[in-house]
Amino acid sequence: MSHLPTTPRTQAFRRKTRVSGEIEAIHAVVDQSLVAHLGFVQDGAPFVMPTNAWRVGDGLYFHFAINGRIAEALRQGGEVCATLSILDGLVMARSAMHHSVNYRSVMVFGRAQEIVDDREKHDALMVLVDKVHPGRAAQVRPPDDKELAATAVFRLPIAEATVKSRQGPPQDRADDLGLPVWGGVIPVRQVLGQPEPDQHVPAGLELT
């Protein structure tokens, strides 16, 4: 296992038992999350935007409208914080206060760089398509020059980052264990439903 160095920011919020800079664990959370919550500062105030995020190597990638306000904000070059979180379970304790949740979350700190090379941009976007649905990048019409020019792609290095996690049963106070209250975990997961074709799909064409 490889670890990222600890910085004042990645140390700031840690409960030591739950936090690490273990790179494989960080990448696993990123790869399993389709959405990041991207924080940046404008006029001294924070904005947190939910946005698709994906990984290429040791970079976390985002895309936005080329002249949109988010792209403009990122081009200012200020610090950002991208957080990706997965809810794994509801932890039901015998007392109100020991209720908790099982989760994994990653915070990535740094400055996002815009990808300006068209080939690199194209390739990064196709990685996102395959993240959404593996194998799909080879099926769809790739972006043309005009579409590429309309899209801003940014890369945030996964260099100052931390993964935090809670797993396992409730940690009840010993004198609560005799209460006639159910204790344990209700698992939570995100699932895909039955694909719903639009009106243009010809008969016999299935999603593959």
Added chain:
Amino acid sequence: MSHLPTTPRTQAFRRKTRVSGEIEAIHAVVDQSLVAHLGFVQDGAPFVMPTNAWRVGDGLYFHFAINGRIAEALRQGGEVCATLSILDGLVMARSAMHHSVNYRSVMVFGRAQEIVDDREKHDALMVLVDKVHPGRAAQVRPPDDKELAATAVFRLPIAEATVKSRQGPPQDRADDLGLPVWGGVIPVRQVLGQPEPDQHVPAGLELT
């Protein structure tokens, strides 16, 4: 339907067809989301923390360790942005660029106020317990004075807020519709699994 007034911040990122300040829609997203991503600024840099969030009336509530770094940061009184998002579907277009996601998300801007009255704090925390599992607040041991004293509760008014949403099928370019590529939506939802009792649950006691 009632609407919140538009401010420079809630107007800042809107695509007009997708965004509104409609209060009932904002509350609905908040009530369906157990996790908010809370952004605040420290030393000029953003932090985005995933945290449980719940609603009481027109307030969005959070709880943290009383002397933890997040509570300390919120007590500084700076602007925060709390974002709650629900992923509803993967939108599969015939072209890479028209892929999208269906979602609902809420951003709430403002300054969080700490709840210092013990009764109000207690009652707010019990609302969270019932949000996690309806009816549970009446079953569990309520917080005692020491537990209450260890917990900081904050309220962010849902007064400057916006809800953004995309729903529906892909919006393909007309000349892509003839491509032999499946198009439509793959629904996404969060589901609860089979409850997993811990080792202390007596035989015959079920989660209710």
